Amino acid sequence: MNASILTNVVDSLPQFQGYVYPNERTLHPLWSVLIVVYPYVTGLVAGAFIMASLVRVFKVKTLEPIYRLALLTALAFMLCATLPLLCHLGHPERCFEIMMTPHFSSPMAMFGFVYAWYLMAVLLLELWFDYRRDFVEWSNTQSGLRGLIYRAFTLGVTDLSEPAVRLDARMGRIISIVGIPSAFLLHGYVGFIFGSIKANPWWGNVLMPIIFILSAVVSGMALCVFAYMFLCWARRVTADMRCLDLMTSFLFYALVIDATIEGLDWLHRLYSAEEGIDVLRFVATSKLFYTLLLGQLCLGTLVPFLLLGSMQLFRRKVGDLNRRRVYFSSAALILAGVLAMRWNVVIGGQLFSKSLRGFMSYKMEFAGSEGWLLSAGLIALPFVILTVLIKYFLAQDLPTLENVVPGAARTQEPPEAPI
């Protein structure tokens, strides 16, 4: 009864205001919530990889406890990055045409190559070089399915001599160095998919790829903080506070840079006041009030900015437990804020007509191929994969070798006391 009343109320809300081109008068925007999930997941990959690179390339030793976790997080999300796109395609069975007969002037076609490069040549190779030595060890000590998996992952290379291990470390570092521009390229291209659409004043913007990259770095770092703290909680171990303090410092500075560039984008839009600015202003302040002003700006940016900023100033005066609480809530808020940012870009760009004379509304479905249930599933799936990856490759009961090779991170912090 209540549901039917609610449905009627929702249906009676005006879906179109003003003049909207007839082809834009569709029940849902063409790119719906699945396309919101796609850049979100891809961004988390890029950000988590940058976090891992801080250890490998920039040799930030304090962050070593999260090196492998960050890489596995990047892998888990990378494996799911194209799923929302695939689910959205009219003909998913033709998806390989993007790679087989690419149209080189299309940002989407290029994304296929960047994705393949990043997954196969960067992420998997770096993980393999980092893990090979452990795989060999574990394949000798573990039996059953686990042993079989580790043995398979050694790819038959069981040489554990010192030069071989040193080569692993060197290769890992080289791939990391290549990986940083690759991560930027990966997510920059996602931004360019939107930035290249000059028909849409909300999207067609030279800063769009930059904004996407920066928000990706922020969200990926927040995810690493979130995942690390969650893992420590689940394992009943105390998180390494030095590592957390430094992670959140990087997160804070990345957030400042990201917010500055996004602010600059809006400042430029408002100051240059090109055709359509009134439409954009209306969309931002009215249609996207909750997700843009409240979600992205207040909860996703200002609150974490104040929380993390105050931790930079008063870190020594705040106890570990309270610091952890602040870090965890900041990371969660940033993750939600960046999701809101993706929503604002993707959906916001389709809430006004290209005639610049009217507005559309988006009533998201619950189930169905474009519903939020599938989207929530697609966001949850990488976490499931990550859990499996952690179980097999970051397990506490697996013996790991001490730091033989400088720069290569090894074990999680030993258990101390529950949070």
Add this chain to the structure above:
Amino acid sequence: MSENVTRRGVLKTLAGIVGGIMAMPAARTCKAAVQNGLASSHAPPGYDPFQHKWLMALDVDRCIGCGMCVEACCQENSVPEGHWRTWIERYVITKPKPGSGETRGETVVDSPDGGRKGFGAELVPKEDILKSFFVPKLCNLCENSPCTQVCPVGATFEAPDGAVLVDKNYCIGCGFCVQACPYGCRFFNPETRTADKCNLCYHRITKGLKPACVEICPSQARIFGDLKNPVPDDPLQKFISSNKVEALKKFLGTGPRVAYAGLDEEVR
């Protein structure tokens, strides 16, 4: 594990696999280039697209908003309900408020059902209307069409004869081209699950017929012709020479070719 397996060997194999995968797109691109030359586009055998250059022109002052062109297009091309390959917009510009210092008042635009059944009563009282007119819309046949630029597989392309076509057997249905068209001319066809748009009735024009909308227009507001093969007293050439013509959203650099006469600045 065999001792013959070395890291160098494994890396070589991996490099071979990656190289093979990388080489495949190049091979497929060559294949696609050959296929493109033989692409099916509803054109009858013997039709040479290089020998024609089609263009549509629209006389805004002649359009009476009867909607027959829209109806003809929908029937000729089996356009799914709620989607439009061509449509008509009605513009009503009100008088400015006395003492406002403006040249015109509010602009009200509508296109009920794409104008398919014509237009009902005026949107504002007659005495408040400064001017009112109808604008037929269709694919603008852009020279630098953003829709073909962004297609990830090249399923939509500019034919040498000026038509912008979609190969529905090749389109993956990503919707990128729909987003890229600034004119709202493209739509996602729910039946074929691919992008769809006006193709100038390619199955007709390649047989020497006119597009359905041009054929049926009672007021000759739509003028269609072949720039490479002008007929004696060619209506298209006559239209271009006797009118000051304009195109839509030229500032976007898409090079729209469809020529409009009598266009008001309010039309987007």
